[in-house]
Structure formats: structure tokens, C-alpha cells
Amino acid sequence: MNLLTTAWYGQRLDPRGIIVRIHLVGSMKDDNGRVLIEGFYDDVPPFSPEDKRVLSSVPDDPKELMQFFGISRTDQVGSSLQEALQYPSLNVRGLRSAYIGADARTVIPESATASIDIRLVKESDPDRMTRRVRDQIRKQGFQIVDQEPDDATRAKYPRIVMVSSGSGGATFAGTKAYRTEMNHPVSVEITNIMQRTWNESPVRIRTAGGTVPMAPFAETFSFPIISIPVVNFDNNQHSENENLRLQNLWNAIVTFAAVLAM
Numbered sequence: 001m002n003l004l005t006t007a008w009y010g011q012r013l014d015p016r017g018i019i020v021r022i023h024l025v026g027s028m029k030d031d032n033g034r035v036l037i038e039g040f041y042d043d044v045p046p047f048s049p050e051d052k053r054v055l056s057s058v059p060d061d062p063k064e065l066m067q068f069f070g071i072s073r074t075d076q077v078g079s080s081l082q083e084a085l086q087y088p089s090l091n092v093r094g095l096r097s098a099y100i101g102a103d104a105r106t107v108i109p110e111s112a113t114a115s116i117d118i119r120l121v122k123e124s125d126p127d128r129m130t131r132r133v134r135d136q137i138r139k140q141g142f143q144i145v146d147q148e149p150d151d152a153t154r155a156k157y158p159r160i161v162m163v164s165s166g167s168g169g170a171t172f173a174g175t176k177a178y179r180t181e182m183n184h185p186v187s188v189e190i191t192n193i194m195q196r197t198w199n200e201s202p203v204r205i206r207t208a209g210g211t212v213p214m215a216p217f218a219e220t221f222s223f224p225i226i227s228i229p230v231v232n233f234d235n236n237q238h239s240e241n242e243n244l245r246l247q248n249l250w251n252a253i254v255t256f257a258a259v260l261a262m
Contacts, residue, residue: 021097033074034075038136137163191204
């Protein structure tokens with residue numbers, strides 16, 4: 001689903017500054033990986049019996065996945081991977097400050113920057129999520145400013161976070177997430193077409209874990225959108241050596257031809 005992207009940096013730091021910012025980032029999630037921002041999960045309604053049936057029908061193997069990714073536990077959001085995907089998620093995708101390694105020096109850094117992304121689901125609203133993140137920052141005792149603070153502002157507030165659009169500050173560039181329900185007539189028809197084409201039922205995933213900005217198209221043209229993934233799950237998306245196995249490509253051609261002929 002779509003991302004709500006945020007970043008911030010603060011005032012000229014004292015020796016405690018980086019630790020303070022680490023605490024700020026840490027205040028957003030607990031030790032089990034659940035987001036602590038007030039209201040973060042409130043928009044997601046309870047799952048219906050049909051929703052639960054669809055989620056449990058996805059043939060995930062948690063132990064095999066954790067072994068593949070080299071982890072011993074996951075964030076404890078939802079009772080399974082598929083259930084966790086139905087909730088918005090918050091990730092710290094970058095931290096930057098001071099000097100390390102060969103560049104290390106005894107210098108107090110001027111600023112610290114953190115970048116987080118929030119993956120939305122259909123029920124969550126980008127603007128509402130933005131307000132919740134800002135409220136969380138304020139609750140930790142930070143003064144939010146929209147431009148780099150001057151000396152007077154630095155002297156007035158001990159904790160400052162700049163939140164603004166564009167590079168160097170914070171970008172709250174959120175777009176709505178989108179989902180076509182499984183019982184929609186088009187969903188049912190495509191499922192049947194794929195089953196006839198491959199002589200087996202496709203795996204149906206209610207909400208995907210990626211970022212695809214489908215909502216603007218669905219809202220503009222008023223038609224349902226259904227995603228048909230064709231990549232191998234280990235294709236290193238957005239990373240080095242991103243790849244697509246040739247058999248997946250050939251299968252995709254057959255699948256898309258069948259769908260386009262419906």
C-alpha cells in the first residue's frame with residue numbers, strides 16, 4: 001500500500017542530543033514491534049469471518065520465512081503475517097548524525113536526522129496519520145518548527161524538531177491506500193479465470209505489503225483495481241540485483257493474456 005514518509009532533524013546538539021532523538025524514535029514502538037502512537041491502529045475495523053478465512057488460507061510458512069530472512073521473531077502485530085498486513089506499519093528507514101568509522105572525530109554534531117515510513121491500509125488516512133505522528137513528537141516534549149531554527153528558537157526550546165516539506169526536513173507525502181474486496185464480481189471473475197488457466201486456485205491476498213499508488217486511479221476512473229503479482233518472492237525489490245526469473249515472465253504472459261481476454 002502507499003507510504004506516508006516522514007523525516008526530522010533537530011537543533012544544534014548537546015552531548016545528550018543524539019540519545020534524546022533515539023528515545024524519540026524509540027517512543028513510537030514497543031519491544032514487541034507494536035506502534036505506540038495514539039490511535040495508530042484505531043481505523044482498522046474488526047475482521048469478518050470471511051476476512052479471517054481468506055487470511056488463514058494463504059499458505060505462509062512462518063518458520064521457513066524467518067529462517068530465510070535470518071530473524072528469530074517478528075513484530076507482534078496480528079496473529080499471523082497476513083493479519084499483520086491488514087494494519088498500517090511504521091518503519092525507521094534511516095538515521096544519520098555525526099561521524100563513525102574512519103571519519104570518527106571528537107565533534108558534537110550539529111543535527112540528527114531520522115526518516116520513517118508508514119505503510120497505509122485502505123482504512124487509514126494520510127493526513128490523520130500525519131497528525132498522529134506530530135502529536136507523538138509533541139508528547140515527547142519537542143517543539144515542532146517548519147524551518148531550520150534560528151539562535152533565538154534554539155535558546156528558547158531545549159528540544160526542537162523541524163518538520164517540513166522537501167529534502168533536509170520532513171516530507172509528509174502520503175497517498176491513500178486501496179483495496180478491492182475479495183467478493184467483488186471482478187475479483188471473483190479473475191479468480192475463476194486464473195483457476196481455469198492454471199487448473200489450480202490462485203493464492204488470494206487481501207492486502208499486499210508493497211507500495212503501489214492505485215487509489216488515485218481507482219477514485220478518478222471509478223473502477224476496481226486488482227493486483228496480479230508475477231515476480232518471484234526473492235527478487236530483491238528496490239535493492240541491488242533486483243531480478244525476475246524467466247519462468248515467472250512466461251507465466252505472466254499467459255496469465256495476462258487470459259485476463260485481458262475476459
